[in-house]
Amino acid sequence: MLETLVRSLVLALHISDGLLSLPVSALFWLLTVASVGWAVRRTEQALDDRQVPLMGVMAACIFAAQMLNFPIVGGTSGHLLGGALAAIVLGPWAGVLVMTCVVALQALLFQDGGIVVMGANIFNMGVLTAMSGGAVFYILLRIIGRRAWGLVGSSFIAAWLTVVLSATMTSLQLIASSAYPASLVLPTMIGVHMLIGVGEGLITAAALSFLLATRPDILPAWIADEMRGTSRPLSTRKILGFGLGIAGIMALLSPFASSAPDGLEWALQTLGGGSSGLSAGSPVGLLPDYTIPGVGGGLSTILAGLVGVLIVVALGYGSALLIRRRRAETRATKSITTS
Amino acid sequence: MTQQFLDRYIAGSSAIHGLDARVKLVLTVAIIVCAALMPIGAWLALLALTVLIWTAIVVSGVGLLTILRRSLLALPFLAVVVTLIFSVPGRPLFELPLGFATLTATDAGLLRFTTIIWKSWLSMQAALLLTATTHFLEVLRALQALRMPRIIVALLSFMYRYLFILVDEAQRLLRARECRSAALEGSGGGSLLWRAQVTGRLVGTLFLRAFERSERIYVAMLSRGYTGELHTLRAQAIGRRDLWFGVGGGVVLAIITAQAFLG
Numbered sequence: 001m002l003e004t005l006v007r008s009l010v011l012a013l014h015i016s017d018g019l020l021s022l023p024v025s026a027l028f029w030l031l032t033v034a035s036v037g038w039a040v041r042r043t044e045q046a047l048d049d050r051q052v053p054l055m056g057v058m059a060a061c062i063f064a065a066q067m068l069n070f071p072i073v074g075g076t077s078g079h080l081l082g083g084a085l086a087a088i089v090l091g092p093w094a095g096v097l098v099m100t101c102v103v104a105l106q107a108l109l110f111q112d113g114g115i116v117v118m119g120a121n122i123f124n125m126g127v128l129t130a131m132s133g134g135a136v137f138y139i140l141l142r143i144i145g146r147r148a149w150g151l152v153g154s155s156f157i158a159a160w161l162t163v164v165l166s167a168t169m170t171s172l173q174l175i176a177s178s179a180y181p182a183s184l185v186l187p188t189m190i191g192v193h194m195l196i197g198v199g200e201g202l203i204t205a206a207a208l209s210f211l212l213a214t215r216p217d218i219l220p221a222w223i224a225d226e227m228r229g230t231s232r233p234l235s236t237r238k239i240l241g242f243g244l245g246i247a248g249i250m251a252l253l254s255p256f257a258s259s260a261p262d263g264l265e266w267a268l269q270t271l272g273g274g275s276s277g278l279s280a281g282s283p284v285g286l287l288p289d290y291t292i293p294g295v296g297g298g299l300s301t302i303l304a305g306l307v308g309v310l311i312v313v314a315l316g317y318g319s320a321l322l323i324r325r326r327r328a329e330t331r332a333t334k335s336i337t338t339s
Numbered sequence: 340m341t342q343q344f345l346d347r348y349i350a351g352s353s354a355i356h357g358l359d360a361r362v363k364l365v366l367t368v369a370i371i372v373c374a375a376l377m378p379i380g381a382w383l384a385l386l387a388l389t390v391l392i393w394t395a396i397v398v399s400g401v402g403l404l405t406i407l408r409r410s411l412l413a414l415p416f417l418a419v420v421v422t423l424i425f426s427v428p429g430r431p432l433f434e435l436p437l438g439f440a441t442l443t444a445t446d447a448g449l450l451r452f453t454t455i456i457w458k459s460w461l462s463m464q465a466a467l468l469l470t471a472t473t474h475f476l477e478v479l480r481a482l483q484a485l486r487m488p489r490i491i492v493a494l495l496s497f498m499y500r501y502l503f504i505l506v507d508e509a510q511r512l513l514r515a516r517e518c519r520s521a522a523l524e525g526s527g528g529g530s531l532l533w534r535a536q537v538t539g540r541l542v543g544t545l546f547l548r549a550f551e552r553s554e555r556i557y558v559a560m561l562s563r564g565y566t567g568e569l570h571t572l573r574a575q576a577i578g579r580r581d582l583w584f585g586v587g588g589g590v591v592l593a594i595i596t597a598q599a600f601l602g
Contacts (some may be wrong), residue, residue: 018455018461019420022375040488052490053560054553056497057505061549063498064505065542070512080542089546099496105502108470110480111412114459115368115466116375181426199535206539211546218550 017114029119039096084159092134100124126162129162144225145226160197167193177206358488359581360481371462384599
């Protein structure tokens with residue numbers, strides 16, 4: 001029973017019809033249409049004729065690459081989702097379109113995932129993976145690119161994150177449809193996919209290193225620039241923009257998760273038997289249970305999320321400034337020693 | 340893997356096969372939405388919808404059994420629904436003792452489980468009937484006529500054309516890996532890191548081959564006069580018969596949905 005449950009939860013990144021309530025399905029159709037429409041506009045602006053067959057064949061390639069599996073432990077095996085890889089090699093907008101086509105074709109021809117919930121499936125496995133994978137990889141490589149492990153590290157983290165985010169979004173949708181208790185879905189889904197994500201990260205990193213070694217010309221030029229160290233340093237405004245964008249989305253989605261205890265709290269509750277010691281009455285909790293006292297309901301959660309976002313952004317901004325200053329110093333000393 | 344797997348029944352000549360792809364697509368989506376709208380426990384409406392779909396399947400000559408067998412493919416994805424029986428609060432029916440906990444089945448949970456399984460099974464059959472009686476490129480043309488962005492339609496048609504070629508390519512890579520690493524099954528055959536690296540290189544190789552293939556395709560398209568537009572000679576008018584069929588189907592679906600909510 002437990003094993004079947006875990007197996008089906010693993011498969012559950014492809015949500016089938018009936019699992020999501022109609023409002024949730026409709027909402028994610030809207031989000032998907034909006035974001036894919038935006039990606040279409042962005043891609044068409046910069047489209048050259050050559051890219052249409054390239055993206056089409058790449059979509060087929062991602063589909064086929066999902067068959068390349070490798071055994072992990074026991075009977076389970078890992079394979080690629082491919083969102084991060086597509087976004088890194090083709091760019092995030094083209095990546096969104098390619099992954100949209102992959103997920104859509106899987107549903108239409110192979111019955112992987114339902115039709116009513118296709119909006120949610122495309123959002124989770126297409127839009128979310130490509131956007132977050134592309135953005136996180138970009139930021140990370142711009143920061144740590146020049147180190148020997150820069151490319152491997154950035155692509156590993158970016159790809160790992162896409163799987164975990166995708167699983168998180170899937171469980172939030174299931175919970176918002178009130179089909180499943182949050183205490184069951186969230187920890188299981190996220191826990192299992194934190195492991196599966198390792199496979200995704202390793203494969204993506206290995207594939208990218210392979211491509212960089214054999215055909216660096218097909219990768220976006222900025223990656224090679226970054227590796228050689230000939231790129232201009234990343235503007236702080238860009239880092240800030242990316243961070244705010246991602247964090248803002250998370251904050252807007254936070255009402256979905258508002259009533260769901262997170263994995264850590266859940267574990268504490270199960271282990272300790274009593275109430276969790278993290279949120280209630282702890283001196284650390286400035287915003288008890290992610291709400292602002294005196295403001296009601298979902299709005300309060302969003303506001304609390306935004307406050308948290310601002311704090312995180314401030315911390316990130318500070319550390320980014322520190323890193324840049326130190327890097328500038330080392331570069332200065334280097335140029336002195338070489339001259 | 341061959342295209343035959345998908346296109347085996349497309350050459351039929353039934354009324355369903357001959358129906359305009361746009362009408363078919365809209366009707367299929369309508370059936371799926373109608374099934375999704377069904378409230379829990381609307382047995383009569385669900386039954387009517389089942390009869391409607393099965394009639395269409397029988398008329399199409401694809402064979403009820405074929406469609407039902409194919410719809411079983413999606414069964415593993417539905418396994419997660421089983422938990423609903425135990426997680427929805429309601430009057431307890433029976434208990435299932437497990438090692439670490441006891442699960443209690445409820446009547447509300449069972450009701451919800453049955454409805455959901457039935458609903459998704461119906462929409463699956465509708466989608467299967469569409470793809471079994473309509474060539475995928477026809478579906479794409481219909482999508483384009485219904486204002487799907489051109490680039491998405493173009494990508495899907497390229498993807499469909501080269502899907503099986505690349506799947507074959509992937510299977511060749513897998514076979515080559517198996518030939519070269521005898522002890523890969525189970526846990527043997529190197530560390531996890533090494534295995535992941537090998538798989539990553541397979542993915543990279545596949546990517547490269549796909550890239551090079553797309554360049555050849557582009558050159559072939561250019562030499563045949565490609566200027567950025569995909570042209571087709573097919574006529575685009577919807578016949579009167581198709582229109583009436585579409586309207587009739589829509590009315591039946593509306594009646595079924597109304598019954599589900601009012602009856």
